[in-house]
Amino acid sequence: MSWLGPQEWQAVALSLRVATVASLFGLPLAIGMAWLLARKRFPGHGLLSAATHLPLVLPPVVTGHLLLMTFSRNAPLGGFLDRIGMSPAFHWTGAAIAAGVMAFPLMVRAIRLGFEAVDPRLEQTALTLGAGRLSVFWTVTLPLILPGIIAGGALGFAKAMGEFGATITFVANIPGQTQTLPLAIFSLLQVPGGETAASRLVLMSILIAVGAVIISEILARRAQARLLA
Template identity: 65%
Template structure:
């Protein structure tokens, strides 16, 4: 009952691979975007904020279909990439792309909140001593928001592990290639007598999600204590 079969292990391993790649690739862009939204005023800021959070509002299937139109082998982005051997549609890399886009708003929000909690006067004081913006960020802002970055990354990882709608629309449900845990659960539920496999994967998903939420909450508490000086 509780031993995972080969197909289940494949789904778990692929989910970890997809979620890790999605999180690691998205993280630098999330930090940059969060800092831009938290500390800069520029034309189109509201539009950028809306675009960043759009995957949270749109049905995941719509996001997956947009990705298929853009990154499919005949799409405006996918076709040139195909010429250099980079293909996302119906590949595990496409699952990572879909998961990263769906998790990106959560990552940006967590990091942005941690940046906004930092007193801007600390950054201004460093700047008055002649430090460049990049040096101020690296030596003043970054150390203070590091727990927030880690919390955003953890939540994004958990979200990427659980992504379903955009993934199945963009890369389909191919065992051993694109079948992550949510897609495997869906497939097992369609097979009579495979409920045990589905339950095992559900419990793994719940465990990962709960661990991520608890760890994220712990890191958020550390951010509050650090900024509050307690």
């Protein structure tokens, strides 16, 4: 990475850290939400589905502002986190929260399609043979939806890597703290002569995105091959 400067490499490393944390913490929640939306019908189902997908249709700045209101020192949750020294405001963890919130609907959508593609009769058959519901989920349902989980994880990671609006609104643009790749590119484009460095970061963004897609394709194919074996 010698063709990147120290501050540019810092932005790349922070973006990878933020996107990885956002994806890893968001994926289990996305699996749970996808299962709930795909398999259960209850009053408020449509409202919950709409709320889950709201970050996809809201301007990212609005999402960032809502996060800022939620985690500010004057808010109950934000004040509590601040008192125990865990406030995400102006910290990389806040960038991970913003990226995770924006990526969450994409992960849920991909995984929900996986759940809906599984024939419920397979699960019912396993239940009638004496398996518990949790056992059926781990040994029958989860392997069948694994390609969807991989796709959801890849989409979430890519979205988290490219998140801009919610991040800059929630945690600002602080080099070394919250300045991810998109924010670093934006900052460089505001500086005369910064186009060359911005282009290097754009190329790095493309390489990371392509790499993530290729890895997810390989993992999805292996998962599909195991199901067909």
